[in-house]
Amino acid sequence: xxxxxxxxxxLLFFIASGNVTAEEVEKIFIDADHMRxxxxxxxxxxxxxxxxxxxxxxxxxxxxxxxxxxxEIERITVIGKPAHYNHVTEKGENIQAESExxxxxxxxNKLVMTTNAxxxxxxxxxxxxxxxxxxxxxxxxxxDKKGSASSxxxxxSSQRVNITLTPKKEPATK
Numbered sequence: 001x002x003x004x005x006x007x008x009x010x011l012l013f014f015i016a017s018g019n020v021t022a023e024e025v026e027k028i029f030i031d032a033d034h035m036r037x038x039x040x041x042x043x044x045x046x047x048x049x050x051x052x053x054x055x056x057x058x059x060x061x062x063x064x065x066x067x068x069x070x071x072e073i074e075r076i077t078v079i080g081k082p083a084h085y086n087h088v089t090e091k092g093e094n095i096q097a098e099s100e101x102x103x104x105x106x107x108x109n110k111l112v113m114t115t116n117a118x119x120x121x122x123x124x125x126x127x128x129x130x131x132x133x134x135x136x137x138x139x140x141x142x143x144d145k146k147g148s149a150s151s152x153x154x155x156x157s158s159q160r161v162n163i164t165l166t167p168k169k170e171p172a173t174k
C-alpha cells in the first residue's frame with residue numbers, strides 16, 4: 001500500500017514542472033472506470049474515461065499506464081481520441097495539449113505527443129504529427145528533422161508543422 005501512495009503522490013508532481021517542494025504537493029485525484037496495480041513491479045493501468053487532477057493540472061484519456069521504479073515515476077503513457085493535458089501555470093498562463101498518444105518520461109522532463117498533436121500556449125499554437133515538449137526548459141520541438149516520415153505502409157507522409165503566433169498588442173500612441 002505504501003508503494004501505491006508513493007506512486008500516486010509522485011504521479012503528477014513530475015508532469016507539472018516547477019519548483020515545488022514535497023510539502024507543497026497537492027492531492028492527486030484519479031477517476032477511472034477500472035484500475036489495475038501490480039505493487040511488486042510498480043506498473044499500474046487506468047482505463048475508461050480516465051481523469052487525473054492535481055491542483056491546476058488535468059490529464060484525461062481513455063487509458064493511462066504508469067511505470068515506477070525505486071518509488072519514482074519513470075514513464076506515464078496516456079492514450080485517447082484524443083488525450084488531453086491542461087495546466088494553468090503559477091503565472092496564470094493556460095498550457096493545453098492534445099494528441100492520441102502522450103508519453104511523459106520523468107528523468108528527461110519530456111512529454112512526447114504523437115498522432116494529431118497540438119500544443120497551445122498563450123501566444124502560440126503548434127500542430128504536428130509529433131511534438132516533443134521539455135516541461136522544465138520550456139522547449140518545443142515539432143515535426144521530423146528530415147521533413148518527412150514513413151508511414152506503416154512504407155510510403156512517405158507529410159510531417160508538416162503548423163504554427164500560429166499571436167503578436168502582442170502595442171499600446172496605442174496619441
